[in-house]
Amino acid sequence: MAAGPAGQVDVVVIGMGPGGEHVASRLAEAGLSVVGVDRRLVGGECPYYGCVPTKMMVRAAGLLAEAGRVPELAGESTVRADWSLVAKRVREQATDDWDDEVAVRRFTDTGGTFLRGEAKLTGKNEVVVTAADGAEHRLSARKGIVINTGTEPAVPPIPGLADTPYWTNRDAVQLTELPRSLAILGGGAIGVEFAQVFARFGVAVTVIEAQPRLLALEEPEAGALLAEVLEAEGLTVRVGARAAGVSHDGTTFTVDLGGSTVTAEKLLVATGRCTELAKLGVGAIGIDEKARLLEVDERLRVADGVWAVGDITGKGAFTHTSMYQADVVIADVLGRDGPPADYRAMPRVTFTEPEVGAVGLTEAQARERGISVRTGTTDLASSSRGWIHAAGNEGLIKVVEDADRRVLVGATAVGPGGGEILGALAVAVHGEVPVSRLTSMIYAYPTFHRAISSALADLS
Numbered sequence: 001m002a003a004g005p006a007g008q009v010d011v012v013v014i015g016m017g018p019g020g021e022h023v024a025s026r027l028a029e030a031g032l033s034v035v036g037v038d039r040r041l042v043g044g045e046c047p048y049y050g051c052v053p054t055k056m057m058v059r060a061a062g063l064l065a066e067a068g069r070v071p072e073l074a075g076e077s078t079v080r081a082d083w084s085l086v087a088k089r090v091r092e093q094a095t096d097d098w099d100d101e102v103a104v105r106r107f108t109d110t111g112g113t114f115l116r117g118e119a120k121l122t123g124k125n126e127v128v129v130t131a132a133d134g135a136e137h138r139l140s141a142r143k144g145i146v147i148n149t150g151t152e153p154a155v156p157p158i159p160g161l162a163d164t165p166y167w168t169n170r171d172a173v174q175l176t177e178l179p180r181s182l183a184i185l186g187g188g189a190i191g192v193e194f195a196q197v198f199a200r201f202g203v204a205v206t207v208i209e210a211q212p213r214l215l216a217l218e219e220p221e222a223g224a225l226l227a228e229v230l231e232a233e234g235l236t237v238r239v240g241a242r243a244a245g246v247s248h249d250g251t252t253f254t255v256d257l258g259g260s261t262v263t264a265e266k267l268l269v270a271t272g273r274c275t276e277l278a279k280l281g282v283g284a285i286g287i288d289e290k291a292r293l294l295e296v297d298e299r300l301r302v303a304d305g306v307w308a309v310g311d312i313t314g315k316g317a318f319t320h321t322s323m324y325q326a327d328v329v330i331a332d333v334l335g336r337d338g339p340p341a342d343y344r345a346m347p348r349v350t351f352t353e354p355e356v357g358a359v360g361l362t363e364a365q366a367r368e369r370g371i372s373v374r375t376g377t378t379d380l381a382s383s384s385r386g387w388i389h390a391a392g393n394e395g396l397i398k399v400v401e402d403a404d405r406r407v408l409v410g411a412t413a414v415g416p417g418g419g420e421i422l423g424a425l426a427v428a429v430h431g432e433v434p435v436s437r438l439t440s441m442i443y444a445y446p447t448f449h450r451a452i453s454s455a456l457a458d459l460s
């Protein structure tokens with residue numbers, strides 16, 4: 001291997017998620033000797049168990065829903081859902097049957113060296129990689145180490161749960177046959193995306209969310225509207241419901257909500273993510289092993305010669321965060337000038353229908369920061385385009401203004417193409433475009449994004 005007998009290299013990248021692979025590949029292309037390490041699959045959670053397979057599922061489920069609207073607007077339709085097509089596409093196109101041969105080659109073709117195994121920090125700039133067969137590789141990194149170890153599904157300590165055959169996202173993306181009924185613990189992004197997909201394929205789905213609303217971190221209006229649409233589609237949504245116990249009798253799960261129960265054939269746990277910093281050996285570089293996340297500065301530095309990117313930095317558990325941070329790290333390692341990391345206009349999109357797009361601060365977050373806030377909201381269904389669109393037109397746009405600076409600090413777009421409408425709002429927040437300029441621009445008629453002007457007109 002390129003690391004040589006002494007295991008001396010320029011850079012070791014631990015974890016080849018989206019950001020880690022990007023850093024490792026670009027640094028190798030720049031001529032550095034780079035070893036990328038992953039204990040699972042090169043590419044990380046996103047292509048194999050996250051974004052890509054789930055968005056293929058969302059696309060298929062969306063087609064079913066749209067076909068179901070034909071009788072209301074265009075004639076007759078008869079649709080027979082067939083999950084095997086989705087499972088086949090996920091297996092063959094998204095994940096290569098959960099095989100990363102192509103991804104490994106994509107990296108090694110840049111000149112990097114790949115090691116499959118569990119990496120552990122053993123000292124400043126030192127890493128030990130243990131392969132599945134127990135073989136150990138000791139590496140020493142002259143320039144530094146980049147940590148991109150991501151997250152694992154978090155399983156809450158609910159009495160009984162650990163002894164049941166519950167699923168996480170990693171099981172759910174590999175399904176070849178669907179259950180008759182499914183309970184989902186957690187109404188965050190993972191929970192609601194899977195919930196709508198499976199329900200549209202005929203599964204009786206119950207979402208159990210401990211917080212008072214779905215997508216608890218987003219604007220309350222977004223979670224409330226989403227719950228309304230899901231319930232109208234036949235799902236059961238239990239918000240403010242904390243599981244007191246879970247049991248499985250061999251065929252059925254029972255979730256005890258303290259006063260009522262939910263039963264289902266299968267249970268999907270989607271209650272957030274956790275990190276494994278102690279296992280990674282961060283104590284060896286002076287970091288508290290009980291920490292949940294790695295504190296990073298604006299260049300993603302954790303310590304001298306150590307950088308981190310991705311979910312583990314706690315700046316937004318999204319592929320685009322990981323890739324964005326990777327570019328900052330690449331510049332820093334190569335000693336190039338570049339802007340520091342800036343998360344003011346962090347976009348996020350939950351791919352339900354209605355799609356929930358948001359950027360920057362919510363109203364509550366802006367108020368917590370002491371910003372003098374004005375908000376404006378508009379109903380997308382009653383916009384010209386929403387009214388024309390009819391079936392499936394539920395949505396809203398909400399903007400959050402810093403009233404002193406007269407710029408938007410956050411915005412939410414829920415509805416058909418909510419994540420695409422978000423593009424314009426993200427530019428406004430990122431570019432700190434004065435609201436007076438946004439209100440004087442021309443919005444094409446009849447688009448969904450034209451409703452942004454109504455939300456701005458509502459600012460008060």
Ligand SMILES: Cc1cc2nc3c(=O)[nH]c(=O)nc-3n(C[C@H](O)[C@H](O)[C@H](O)COP(=O)(O)OP(=O)(O)OC[C@H]3O[C@@H](n4cnc5c(N)ncnc54)[C@H](O)[C@@H]3O)c2cc1C
Binds near residue numbers: 018020049280
């Ligand atoms: C169901 C689901 C849907 C999602 N949908 C979206 C979406 O639509 N859009 C979006 O932007 N984001 C989405 N995400 C989030 C997205 O997958 C992550 O934010 C993204 O993968 C970036 O993570 P990361 O770069 O931190 O690393 P990860 O992708 O988590 O990869 C980390 C890698 O590190 C490896 N590793 C960990 N510890 C070690 C070790 N000690 N030694 C060696 N290797 C190690 C792991 O094997 C893994 O390959 C979704 C996530 C899930 C679960």
Ligand SMILES: NC(=O)c1ccc[n+]([C@@H]2O[C@H](COP(=O)([O-])OP(=O)(O)OC[C@H]3O[C@@H](n4cnc5c(N)ncnc54)[C@H](O)[C@@H]3O)[C@@H](O)[C@H]2O)c1
Binds near residue numbers: 158191318
């Ligand atoms: N479209 C996307 O970009 C996308 C899609 C999926 C996931 N992701 C990323 O993955 C991360 C993890 O997703 P997630 O949905 O697992 O986490 P999350 O933190 O977004 O949501 C988890 C939810 O589970 C609830 N919960 C926790 N314990 C519970 C309990 N015991 N009973 C009932 N509810 C409980 C929480 O209140 C929370 O609302 C997200 O933060 C997101 O960044 C992104």
